[in-house]
Amino acid sequence: MIFRRPRSSHSPPREAAPADADQGHARALSSLFEEHNRTLQSFLMARLGNEQEAREVAQEAYVRLLQLHQPGTVSFLRAYLFKTAANLAVDRIRQRANRERLDRSGPEYELVDRASPDRRLMAAEELAILEQALRELPPQYRRAFVLHRFEDWSTAQIAKELCVQERMARNYISRSAIYCKLRLDGVPPSEATARVRT
Amino acid sequence: MTKSSGITLDGGSRSEGRSAGMEPSTAQKSNARDIKDVPQAIRAMDEAMAWLMRIRDGSLAERDLTEWTVWYESDDRNKRAFDEMQKFWIGAGALAANASGRKRIQSLLEEGSNGLQAPPAQRRAKRVLLPLAVAASAAIVAFTIHALAPRLLGAGSSSVGYPPLVRETLLPDGSKVDLAPRSVIQVRYTPTERRVNLRTGEAYFSVIHDPARPFVLSVNDLLVRDVGTAFNIHDSNGRTVVTVVKGAIDVVSGSTSSGGTAKATPIRVTAGEQVGWDRDARRPVLAKADVARALAWREGRLEYVAQPLSSVIADVNRYAHRPVVVGDESAGGILFTGTVFTRTADEWMQSLPNEFPVELISNGGASLVLASRPAGQTPPAP
Numbered sequence: 001m002i003f004r005r006p007r008s009s010h011s012p013p014r015e016a017a018p019a020d021a022d023q024g025h026a027r028a029l030s031s032l033f034e035e036h037n038r039t040l041q042s043f044l045m046a047r048l049g050n051e052q053e054a055r056e057v058a059q060e061a062y063v064r065l066l067q068l069h070q071p072g073t074v075s076f077l078r079a080y081l082f083k084t085a086a087n088l089a090v091d092r093i094r095q096r097a098n099r100e101r102l103d104r105s106g107p108e109y110e111l112v113d114r115a116s117p118d119r120r121l122m123a124a125e126e127l128a129i130l131e132q133a134l135r136e137l138p139p140q141y142r143r144a145f146v147l148h149r150f151e152d153w154s155t156a157q158i159a160k161e162l163c164v165q166e167r168m169a170r171n172y173i174s175r176s177a178i179y180c181k182l183r184l185d186g187v188p189p190s191e192a193t194a195r196v197r198t
Numbered sequence: 199m200t201k202s203s204g205i206t207l208d209g210g211s212r213s214e215g216r217s218a219g220m221e222p223s224t225a226q227k228s229n230a231r232d233i234k235d236v237p238q239a240i241r242a243m244d245e246a247m248a249w250l251m252r253i254r255d256g257s258l259a260e261r262d263l264t265e266w267t268v269w270y271e272s273d274d275r276n277k278r279a280f281d282e283m284q285k286f287w288i289g290a291g292a293l294a295a296n297a298s299g300r301k302r303i304q305s306l307l308e309e310g311s312n313g314l315q316a317p318p319a320q321r322r323a324k325r326v327l328l329p330l331a332v333a334a335s336a337a338i339v340a341f342t343i344h345a346l347a348p349r350l351l352g353a354g355s356s357s358v359g360y361p362p363l364v365r366e367t368l369l370p371d372g373s374k375v376d377l378a379p380r381s382v383i384q385v386r387y388t389p390t391e392r393r394v395n396l397r398t399g400e401a402y403f404s405v406i407h408d409p410a411r412p413f414v415l416s417v418n419d420l421l422v423r424d425v426g427t428a429f430n431i432h433d434s435n436g437r438t439v440v441t442v443v444k445g446a447i448d449v450v451s452g453s454t455s456s457g458g459t460a461k462a463t464p465i466r467v468t469a470g471e472q473v474g475w476d477r478d479a480r481r482p483v484l485a486k487a488d489v490a491r492a493l494a495w496r497e498g499r500l501e502y503v504a505q506p507l508s509s510v511i512a513d514v515n516r517y518a519h520r521p522v523v524v525g526d527e528s529a530g531g532i533l534f535t536g537t538v539f540t541r542t543a544d545e546w547m548q549s550l551p552n553e554f555p556v557e558l559i560s561n562g563g564a565s566l567v568l569a570s571r572p573a574g575q576t577p578p579a580p
Binding site: 035036038039041042045046047049078079081083086088090093122123126127130134135139142143146147148149150151154155163170173174175177178180181184195196 | 237240243244247248249250251253254255256258260263264266267270271277280281282283284286287288289290291292293294302303306307309382
């Protein structure tokens with residue numbers, strides 16, 4: 001992918017400048033894209049939980065970068081790219097929340113999975129394994145995970161509910177997720193337990 | 199409570215993850231490597247989950263974001279772990295995709311509360327992380343039951359099939375307890391005594407009588423000893439009320455810890471009676487009970503006759519998503535007579551300014567503050 005910088009900019013780049021500053025900027029962006037695009041996509045997927053939106057936000061972030069009047073060093077650009085993407089993602093989430101609020105006219109909103117394309121979701125047989133795996137977990141672990149994943153409780157809320165420290169609540173969720181993931185990968189319960197316990 | 203989870207937080211932190219990303223320079227046999235890689239893979243997954251949770255909840259500061267990119271890019275195993283855990287996280291959403299899924303999730307949550315209900319043999323064998331089965335067979339059984347706060351309901355969703363606001367749990371001896379939301383009991387069964395502590399909230403016990411192994415319930419420094427019984431206990435806002443539905447109980451007040459000094463004589467409370475006890479009162483007061491009213495919470499109603507709002511709100515808060523804090527005494531002292539439906543607890547609180555000279559003020563946090571409305575001010579338009 002080649003990035004072109006808008007003609008309007010007139011300030012010289014801070015970096016050791018190639019003769020054509022615009023071209024230098026575009027090159028920097030190109031390599032930035034190549035090196036970090038997967039990272040950016042992955043971040044946005046995690047943040048937004050939706051492939052389509054992740055792509056759109058990434059695209060928009062690159063465009064913003066392209067419009068920078070004073071492109072800086074590569075490390076500056078990278079930080080700027082991620083910061084911009086993070087901010088755009090927050091905007092998206094707010095918009096979603098507003099939509100949801102209007103839809104439901106309720107005081108609470110949750111970031112639900114309705115945005116996730118179906119092909120990302122598990123098939124029935126995987127779900128059966130997931131459900132079984134969740135039942136194999138100790139109750140505290142299971143509840144922490146289920147409340148966080150399906151009820152959108154914050155880790156702080158869960159910690160309060162289970163009378164544990166927030167760190168512990170996070171641990172419950174994390175371990176539960178890993179245990180279920182291992183079980184989905186075909187690891188038998190005893191072995192998955194042993195691995196998670198390390 | 200059996201807290202022996204056997205699982206410890208892997209202190210392995212991010213900086214470790216980075217160095218772990220470097221390949222050991224010495225050549226290794228492939229099978230040795232497989233074994234070595236398991237903890238590494240788990241650690242990468244663990245770190246991935248920690249990052250994933252922080253990214254999802256939006257608590258990542260700019261510097262952390264940079265740290266995350268470094269973590270992610272430093273090692274392909276980190277990348278893989280993160281992307282896989284993220285895929286898992288999103289994919290798991292399908293479990294909640296439809297009505298039957300909601301029911302399944304509900305049952306997963308329910309199961310957590312019934313930790314000691316003897317699980318089917320097959321399932322018990324698989325309950326591997328926390329050896330509950332072992333605990334259940336031991337002579338002394340101790341655990342804690344929490345009733346969850348009510349789940350956030352989307353305003354559009356009907357209440358049909360939605361979480362029971364009463365948690366029914368079978369105790370190891372076959373006695374039953376129904377717990378209101380945000381109520382906690384601790385259970386400790388020994389061969390000679392069945393001891394239950396109500397830490398907070400409201401509960402209804404149906405106790406199987408066993409003279410050889412008495413059932414003793416403690417709440418603050420009140421002791422309730424069963425004589426074959428079903429009773430309701432309500433502890434809220436500095437006042438404890440025990441209502442006997444069947445059989446009889448003996449109630450003893452006074453410090454339970456100060457070992458025998460000034461031992462009060464027990465009060466016998468029989469069916470249809472209740473004993474009320476304020477924190478600062480000397481001893482419990484016996485009265486005729488309205489049993490139906492005391493038990494209405496189990497059917498989703500809270501019924502009051504001339505109760506101060508502060509007490510009513512303390513109860514309703516257990517069912518509300520957004521609790522209300524009583525901001526001044528005159529607002530809290532207003533007497534309320536009527537019924538609150540627990541499923542619409544939030545709506546009831548919202549309606550208070552229409553019924554009483556009070557206002558609800560957002561304090562910017564998770565709760566609302568109830569305050570007296572200055573004279574002459576009209577209630578806000580709905």
